[in-house]
Amino acid sequence: MLIDIPSKLEAALIDCSLPPWQLDGAFLADLTVEEYRAKLAAAPQFQETATALRHALTKEGGGYAVLRLGNVAKALGTGTRLRRLVTGFAAEVAVPFSPFPRWPLWKDIGVKVDKDPGKSSGIGYNAFHMDLVNATLPPDFTTLLCVRPDPLGGGLSILSDPHAAIARLSEHSRALLAKSAYHYGTFFDLFGVGKEYKPFPILNSSGSGDGFVRFTAKMLERSELAPAHADAAKELARELVRGQVSLMLQSGDYLVVNQRRFLHGREALHSGQETVPDSDRRLLLQLFLRAPAGDSPAA
């Protein structure tokens, strides 16, 4: 689901100058949403492109999209101006917010050679997961803006539909996944994502739930789980890999994932990251979105 930007819109975006954004607590202020919308709505085919983006994220079988802003990034660089424009696109999907009170709205995901390789900004395989999996209200959307891909050629983004994966499991495994028997990670000092959910069921029971498949394959190695529940989770992890799609984000690509529809992850970066100067390493910027109450993004 790649969304190209029509060249007339590219030209208008390159000319468009958006003011700094304001926050209202953890959330992008209404004033900014309106200001950005008013300026961007004047650009030719902005509305159509925003509609295409929303549609890709919520239509039957949909759930993720890549907005291809590479030419805009080439013209404007990957600093403040691009960030404001992308914040404007994001605000057409749902409300941008930062769950981490001490961090800016956009969080850097760089490359750290000495970090747990399987985690955010590590160099290894970042297994299928949803972001903020252990919160009662995870962000409706997680988004990644690519500033620089891995110059050595690794770090494919991976996506998989967990509902499709679950449909391929046995009744028995599904029953295990519906038990409140799973836990992962720590939870402190977070805004706008509810409370800590521990333990949680991976699957909501019988349609009454919130539409999330609360899964992270990282818990298979990092959480102590009862063997039967762990086995069911491993089966799910295998099916996610069987159904995965991979794509290489380029500079200026903006990946938006509906967390009720798709899980995401990342292949390992290419070996040799120690030899790459910090300023040349892969860099993504992450932003979370909250759908307004009553506007559930198509569970």
Ligand SMILES: O=C(O)CCC(=O)C(=O)O
């Ligand atoms: O590095 C990536 O492409 C994905 C990172 C990620 O999923 C995360 O930090 O939550």
Ligand SMILES: [Fe+2]
């Ligand atoms: Fe993630």
